[in-house]
Amino acid sequence: MQAPKDAVHLLKNAGLRVTPQREAILQFLLDYNGHATVDDIYTSLQDRFPSMSVSTVYNTVKQLSQVGLVKEIGVGDGASRFDINVEPHHHLVCTRCGALFDFYLEEPLRVSVPREAEGFEVEDYHVEVRGICPRCKKQQVS
């Protein structure tokens, strides 16, 4: 039996209670093509849930992360972003406009733990590549 892909079943399979807000938030992330911030989610769902609080969005995305349905990515200083792509992957970040692009490593990283951290147990890693995205490059006054 394959795991179903609609929000309700994903929530149930993860052992989370199904509430309208959670369903909407997860569905939003499933439909959203990119890396949404809490505010993206919050403002996009204002129409359907005028009384939903930001706390609910924060609580929900945190729980979705915990059960592995979404991945939190925090690049630089700004707001955290939430990604429905939970496969291990990395990001290109535009230092001009903040745009974010996924990328995959051709081969896994070999980390040589330094002496002073001997015994460090690696859980995972994330590569943040900074640079200028094609759009911003075009807009450069040259």
Next chain:
Amino acid sequence: MQAPKDAVHLLKNAGLRVTPQREAILQFLLDYNGHATVDDIYTSLQDRFPSMSVSTVYNTVKQLSQVGLVKEIGVGDGASRFDINVEPHHHLVCTRCGALFDFYLEEPLRVSVPREAEGFEVEDYHVEVRGICPRCKKQQVS
């Protein structure tokens, strides 16, 4: 002529005005063995500069970053850290206690820019390895 290593000359060579606060902040970072936060700097210099404002620390570390004398590293959510080690290097982060360790890659990363980001101009990259540091591993109740 080699570039001198004391704070005053470093500031001058970088074209920054030499103020007592700047000198003290840069000297603190030169002496500090690790990754200091703005608060570390601010509280450590309270004795010598009781009236120094946090803004000054923020302004100064920002300028020092801009001229390449220090490197800002932002891992996860907490406060930014500032590193006098400006060589390209990466970090192990303990997910329990937040401890930070430097590490170097054995070979440079090969980044394959995805199609949707064709033309992305890579400036630099930073690898954040998450895991459990040896100290926290020992303290685990098993």
Next chain:
DNA sequence: ACCTAGATGAGAACGATTCTAAACTACAAC
């Protein structure tokens, strides 16, 4: 239909950082 653990909502609180505006000072020019 009922009960209760868990979820929601409104707003306060928080920590990191940035902004503002007035007073001060490094340093180049005289």
Next chain:
DNA sequence: GTTGTAGTTTAGAATCGTTCTCATCTAGGT
């Protein structure tokens, strides 16, 4: 040395993302 001024510092307010509190509400098992 004195002066002028652009750049710096200061205190505190403001901002932003996020977490907390607690009273109300509800999903879902019985």
